[in-house]
Amino acid sequence: xxxxxxxxxxxxxxxxxxxxxxxxxxxxxxxxxxxxxxxxxxxxxxxxxxxxxxxxxxxxxxxxxxxxxxxxxxxxxxxxxxxxxxxxxxxxxxxxxxxxxxxxxxxxxxxxxxxxxxxxxxxxxxxxxxxxxxxxxxxxxxxxxxxxxxxxxxxxxxxxxxxxxxxxxxxxxxxxxxxxxxxxxxxxxxxxxxxxxxxxxxxxxxxxxxxxxxxxxxxxxxxxxxxxxxxxxxxxxxxxxxxxxxxxxxxxxxxxxxxxxxxxxxxxxxxxxxxxx
Numbered sequence: 001x002x003x004x005x006x007x008x009x010x011x012x013x014x015x016x017x018x019x020x021x022x023x024x025x026x027x028x029x030x031x032x033x034x035x036x037x038x039x040x041x042x043x044x045x046x047x048x049x050x051x052x053x054x055x056x057x058x059x060x061x062x063x064x065x066x067x068x069x070x071x072x073x074x075x076x077x078x079x080x081x082x083x084x085x086x087x088x089x090x091x092x093x094x095x096x097x098x099x100x101x102x103x104x105x106x107x108x109x110x111x112x113x114x115x116x117x118x119x120x121x122x123x124x125x126x127x128x129x130x131x132x133x134x135x136x137x138x139x140x141x142x143x144x145x146x147x148x149x150x151x152x153x154x155x156x157x158x159x160x161x162x163x164x165x166x167x168x169x170x171x172x173x174x175x176x177x178x179x180x181x182x183x184x185x186x187x188x189x190x191x192x193x194x195x196x197x198x199x200x201x202x203x204x205x206x207x208x209x210x211x212x213x214x215x216x217x218x219x220x221x222x223x224x225x226x227x228x229x230x231x232x233x234x235x236x237x238x239x240x241x242x243x244x245x246x247x248x249x250x251x252x253x254x255x256x257x258x259x260x261x262x263x264x265x266x267x268x269x270x271x272x273x274x275x276x277x
Contacts, residue, residue, distance in 0.1 A: 036095065114151045135199050141203055154168075186230040
């Protein structure tokens with residue numbers, strides 16, 4: 001959601017709705033999240049604050065808090081103010097570094113970067129599962145209708161906290177650019193997982209399903225399979241691209257040889273005529 005008002009107002013509304021478990025309902029944690037989001041938005045004026053950014057920040061916030069307390073069974077255990085300040089600072093700088101790879105997609109007008117990622121998602125499905133892409137077309141389901149949130153919120157609202165952490169761990173390992181590359185492969189892997197199921201649905205059922213994925217009870221093995229499939233899709237696309245490049249080079253070489261042969265033949269005929277050889 002793009003804002004036409006002071007982002008602090010929208011942030012204050014969004015913070016209580018942020019996912020992340022019981023710890024995110026604690027007042028001191030919500031105030032930290034609110035400050036982090038507001039300062040980050042002020043430090044990045046070229047990126048409009050959007051609903052869902054808080055869910056991304058919460059992933060890091062919960063990890064740092066968990067170093068000091070049990071975030072799943074928080075019982076008003078007090079921490080020194082200096083510890084809370086350290087957690088807040090670590091979270092802010094971590095999220096700043098983590099979101100570097102998202103800036104190119106989020107800073108363009110009308111989220112053009114997100115649109116490019118959605119086009120890439122469609123092209124990948126067309127490559128690995130054309131029947132699913134055809135079914136979407138027949139049912140008039142546009143990728144933006146479910147994929148925009150997948151790209152913008154990094155699937156944080158479609159996975160439980162444990163799975164989200166596992167996915168973020170992979171992205172951070174791959175580096176900042178993983179947002180615009182590996183994340184699209186992950187989204188492709190999600191569609192492939194339920195491909196057969198989706199092909200038997202009509203528009204309304206598909207949209208509802210894709211907006212409420214059955215991942216609540218997933219464990220690490222489930223998200224691990226998705227990540228593994230994502231890497232396989234990336235390798236397959238690279239192989240196809242490499243094969244296409246080889247074919248282009250081959251045909252260009254053959255054309256060059258043909259042109260050279262024709263030119264030599266014309267030159268030979270010209271010389272014979274000129275010098276009456």
